[in-house]
Amino acid sequence: MEVKQTKKLDRRQARTKRQIREALMELLEESTVDKITVKALAERADIDRKTFYLHYGSIGDLLSEIQDELLQEVLQLTDAYDLFQPDFDALGLFRQLNDLIGQNSDFYRRLVIADQYNFFYSKLKDSLKDFLHEKYHQREALSTLSPVKLDLYAEYVTAGVMSIYVAWLKNPAFDLEEVAEAVSEITYGGVRAVLDSVLARKESAPLP
Numbered sequence: 001m002e003v004k005q006t007k008k009l010d011r012r013q014a015r016t017k018r019q020i021r022e023a024l025m026e027l028l029e030e031s032t033v034d035k036i037t038v039k040a041l042a043e044r045a046d047i048d049r050k051t052f053y054l055h056y057g058s059i060g061d062l063l064s065e066i067q068d069e070l071l072q073e074v075l076q077l078t079d080a081y082d083l084f085q086p087d088f089d090a091l092g093l094f095r096q097l098n099d100l101i102g103q104n105s106d107f108y109r110r111l112v113i114a115d116q117y118n119f120f121y122s123k124l125k126d127s128l129k130d131f132l133h134e135k136y137h138q139r140e141a142l143s144t145l146s147p148v149k150l151d152l153y154a155e156y157v158t159a160g161v162m163s164i165y166v167a168w169l170k171n172p173a174f175d176l177e178e179v180a181e182a183v184s185e186i187t188y189g190g191v192r193a194v195l196d197s198v199l200a201r202k203e204s205a206p207l208p
């Protein structure tokens with residue numbers, strides 16, 4: 001009996017949180033995030049403010065939860081690929097990223113149109129940069145690349161990829177398959193050129 005009651009409560013909580021997110025999406029069509037109040041969000045979600053505060057301390061907490069979920073999904077997806085392997089399937093990675101973004105594209109698009117996406121953009125970009133640094137340092141053969149250059153390359157790749165997806169969210173007329181192809185060609189071509197250069201310098205370096 002206890003298990004059934006718990007499951008019922010879990011379903012009710014999930015339904016309430018879904019209502020809150022849907023209300024946030026609707027309000028983003030009418031206003032910017034900084035002007036949306038808990039009162040307005042609760043009324044749109046057809047709940048009282050007390051119910052909202054059972055789940056979140058503020059609208060910022062709600063956004064943080066959505067941001068963290070996206071971040072974890074992106075990192076889990078990218079972790080299955082090794083950017084520094086010769087057979088890295090760039091197109092496959094970005095097709096899967098398309099599917100992931102497409103699940104909540106309406107929400108992300110509204111954030112972008114309302115110019116409220118920097119909250120997501122900065123943390124996601126920094127986390128992806130850290131991910132690239134970690135993957136790089138696992139490859140002993142690439143150890144000749146200076147920390148400064150590594151950081152610049154990681155900045156270029158992550159900022160470039162994210163800017164392309166922001167452009168797509170602003171203009172959904174872009175074909176998403178072509179977006180994946182363009183991002184994979186640019187990313188893979190650039191990364192391979194860097195890797196080839198680093199490995200060539202390592203091979204030509206005089207023995208100690």
